[in-house]
Amino acid sequence: MEEEQEKLGFLSEEGEEYWTELEVAVRAVQMACNLCQRVQDTLISNIGTNHHQVQSKDDNSPVTVADWSVQAVVSWMLSECLGSENISIVAEEDVQTLTKANASQLLEAVVETVNKSLAEAPRFGVQEPKSALKTSDVLEIISRCNSTGGPTGRFWVLDPVDGTLGFVRGDQYAVALALIEDGEVKLGVLGCPNYPMRKEWLSYHHRYHRIISKLTPPSSETWNKGCVLYAKKGSGKAWMQPLLHVNKMFVWPNHAKQVSVSPVDNPALATFCEPVEKANSSHSFTAGLAHSVGLRKQPLRVYSMVKYAAIARGDAEVFMKFARAGYKEKIWDHAAGVIIIQEAGGMVTDAGGLPLDFSKGLYLEDLDRGIVACSGATLHEKIIEAVDASWGSSSL
Numbered sequence: 001m002e003e004e005q006e007k008l009g010f011l012s013e014e015g016e017e018y019w020t021e022l023e024v025a026v027r028a029v030q031m032a033c034n035l036c037q038r039v040q041d042t043l044i045s046n047i048g049t050n051h052h053q054v055q056s057k058d059d060n061s062p063v064t065v066a067d068w069s070v071q072a073v074v075s076w077m078l079s080e081c082l083g084s085e086n087i088s089i090v091a092e093e094d095v096q097t098l099t100k101a102n103a104s105q106l107l108e109a110v111v112e113t114v115n116k117s118l119a120e121a122p123r124f125g126v127q128e129p130k131s132a133l134k135t136s137d138v139l140e141i142i143s144r145c146n147s148t149g150g151p152t153g154r155f156w157v158l159d160p161v162d163g164t165l166g167f168v169r170g171d172q173y174a175v176a177l178a179l180i181e182d183g184e185v186k187l188g189v190l191g192c193p194n195y196p197m198r199k200e201w202l203s204y205h206h207r208y209h210r211i212i213s214k215l216t217p218p219s220s221e222t223w224n225k226g227c228v229l230y231a232k233k234g235s236g237k238a239w240m241q242p243l244l245h246v247n248k249m250f251v252w253p254n255h256a257k258q259v260s261v262s263p264v265d266n267p268a269l270a271t272f273c274e275p276v277e278k279a280n281s282s283h284s285f286t287a288g289l290a291h292s293v294g295l296r297k298q299p300l301r302v303y304s305m306v307k308y309a310a311i312a313r314g315d316a317e318v319f320m321k322f323a324r325a326g327y328k329e330k331i332w333d334h335a336a337g338v339i340i341i342q343e344a345g346g347m348v349t350d351a352g353g354l355p356l357d358f359s360k361g362l363y364l365e366d367l368d369r370g371i372v373a374c375s376g377a378t379l380h381e382k383i384i385e386a387v388d389a390s391w392g393s394s395s396l
């Protein structure tokens, strides 16, 4: 990994195309990460007292004030900086829950969070709104993200908070933004506000240890790091900025350094990551795969697209996800992570070895069984072969 520090401005040397979009996307994700950190701190320090800030969706998955607020802030940033007439966004959240009669407290919290964040826009080199956004404005910018994607044209893909479960548990989560054109991912930006300074701490469950364990956790100084990763299609490079903290002095543009995947191709030395929840990916199937290809280390179970970040940064070598039959993977859960890993030198395919297809609307419609991301071709090939060998006897 190159240690040299570079300004974000380096990117203009790689060609003009998408340069403006990438710049705006990185700023938007930096702002979103700051917003999330504030909300997560409040949630964790007031456990039990602000129930309205976390809601349950129809599928029982959580959604929070941060999910809607990030969607609003990113939607505002893209429209403001690139012109609302040019913007089409596919995003995870809608305003249904927010506009229910009994949700006024929730909606109020979202509007307040959004305005607080937008007031800080100048610190990210963007002019703040002339006056605070009204409730109707906030609902409008959230619901404007109603594109359904597809094979033609240009659209953004946003997962405002990925790994919401990790977020409410005080653990890892990500903000993911990608630009897709004619079915192909062109840009990816991945904010990982709790990405630790040392990779060993990725498996460290912060809140759990703080409350229950006598172990000394990393001090907040060393723990509370975070990064924003990004890449542009075809550049062969992926970059990382430290997270900008609004309460500390900083000057935009931020510094960036190049990241690349791990050179490890011996399965015995490789680390594989997977979702924390068994309901999201079969732990028993991946344990069988790990055994048959000779992956010897314990799986690194981490919430969210931070798993993609870990591969791109060279902190782990493999990411596997095998959801239950019938579950359709959504494009916002993968687009940004896939391009960042690819440009950092890694490979991402479905379990049949084919690239993920982002041209079919909201879902990865034709995904073959699961997702396999690797730092290199050797590990990738071994895993794809192992999937074929063990699929028949799996109950997936």
Ligand SMILES: Nc1ncnc2c1ncn2[C@@H]1O[C@H](COP(=O)(O)OS(=O)(=O)O)[C@@H](OP(=O)(O)O)[C@H]1O
Pocket (backbone or CB within 6 Å): 061, 092, 159, 161, 162, 163, 164, 165, 166, 274, 275, 276, 277, 278, 279, 280, 281, 302, 303, 304, 305, 323, 324, 327, 330, 333
């Ligand atoms: N049943 C099922 N199977 C597979 N995947 C599902 C399922 N339900 C939800 N999701 C999506 O998984 C996203 C979270 O993935 P993670 O890798 O973070 O999972 S885990 O929390 O670590 O277990 C999560 O993203 P967020 O909603 O943005 O958190 C979902 O889009």
Ligand SMILES: [Mg+2]
Pocket (backbone or CB within 6 Å): 061, 062, 063, 092, 164
């Ligand atoms: Mg969700």
Ligand SMILES: [Mg+2]
Pocket (backbone or CB within 6 Å): 159, 161, 162, 163, 332, 333
């Ligand atoms: Mg998600």
Ligand SMILES: [Mg+2]
Pocket (backbone or CB within 6 Å): 067, 092, 159, 160, 161, 162, 163, 164
């Ligand atoms: Mg989400």
